[in-house]
Amino acid sequence: MIKYPRLADGATIGVTAPSSGVPKEWHHRLELACDQMKRRGFEVICGETVWKQRKAKSSSAKERADEFNQMMQSNEIDLIIPPWGGELLIEMLEYVDFNQINEKWILGYSDISLLLLAITLKTGIATAHGTNLIDLGKAELDATTAMWQPVLSTEASETVLQRSSSQFQKEWQDTNDSSSVYHLTEETHWQTISNHDVQVQGRLLGGCIDVIRHLIGTPFGDVKGFREQMLNEEPVLWYLENCELSTADLRRSLVQMRLAGWFDHCSGILFGRSAANHPVDDYTIEDVYTELAAELQMPIIYDIDCGHVPPQITFINGAYAKVEVKEGKGTMWQHFKP
CATH class of the missing domain: 3.50.30.60 (LD-carboxypeptidase A C-terminal domain-like)
Known part of the structure; x- marks a missing residue:
């Protein structure tokens, strides 16, 4: 039996980095993303791991798992969205407390998908493969990306419809003057x-x-x-x-x-x-x-x-x-x- 979390209005987002954190030169991108989520009506709590990055990871495997476990068990946090993926999430899996995985959404992709699949396979709790937090940092979201919120707000036993995008991005163009993250x-x-x-x-x-x-x-x-x-x-x-x-x-x-x-x-x-x-x-x-x-x-x-x-x-x-x-x-x- 699959168990589905549900995203409520005004939810609090926990931001932790079970894979890569955000190096100092990219902190502004993370701050923009957090500010945008607050403008959309969410509260945001950032852990310590998200602000650090050294040797292809945010911190040690144990530190990453401890912060993730704390956020999963916290009554203050309703869903978890890592800043982005990375390379070495697999190191922290053995320290994740799968017996204390509460029913709250975890949203992400890339290296984060390793954690998502492991949680669903071991616990039967649904997890969400989709946009990361950094890519929610601009005022305008395309129709495909914007569906993350309606999907996560769907009630158990209900159905949600999504359609293919009209256009996709061929290559990244990181510019601060654009109102949308994708081109x-x-x-x-x-x-x-x-x-x-x-x-x-x-x-x-x-x-x-x-x-x-x-x-x-x-x-x-x-x-x-x-x-x-x-x-x-x-x-x-x-x-x-x-x-x-x-x-x-x-x-x-x-x-x-x-x-x-x-x-x-x-x-x-x-x-x-x-x-x-x-x-x-x-x-x-x-x-x-x-x-x-x-x-x-x-x-x-x-x-x-x-x-x-x-x-x-x-x-x-x-x-x-x-x-x-x-x-x-x-x-x-x-x-x-x-």
Whole structure:
């Protein structure tokens, strides 16, 4: 049985850095994000880890876990949004008190998706894969990004609708004079391996494949046990996004996931857009997707709004989703089914 937190008006956001903190030269970006959230009616409490960054992490694994545990157990904090992702969140997982994970939303992506997936798999509490705090630091939000708040405000047993973006961002342009954080210039087009319209449904699980693959074989990556105990044999619908992997490394990772049983009783896979899908010896990303679809005999949808090429839809780990692709446009219903 999946448990869903709910975001209320005037909630207090806890900001902690279980992966990377914010170096001094970027503190202004974090301050802007906190100010914007206050203007939107939230309270904000920042932990000590968010202001620090040294040797690819905000602080020691134990310090990061302790601050995260405190925020999860605090009655003053209603949801947690890290400033952004990073590199070494996996170090702190063994210190997370999974027995004291209260039902409050955690929102983020990239390295944060490792923590999100581990929490849902171990506790059955839904987690939210979507925008990070830094990217909420401008006055204007595109329609896709802005859905994070309605999605997290959805009641248990209700359904929320999201649609594919109209445009996506080709490359980052960090300028302080813009009223919006993204520069959306390219037409969004969701694609399918079959080149036909597709509909697929199942319980959502996923994240950044670069990092969540490292849960395989650990106590935090028991997908089989989660399926059997929480999903009543409903199929899993995976969503994955690639940050830095070559096509060959992505292929190795997908084969490992298949051999580990992560794709057993799966209805389909959704892949986010990626700037990293460079061919290796003419081995293209389309080759990777085509081979995977043939092996698993299931639909593959790709170039969706998920991950490091914004904007991105807010995906709820554990929710029952129905996804449709028609003529390059995507529609996703998420049902907060127990």
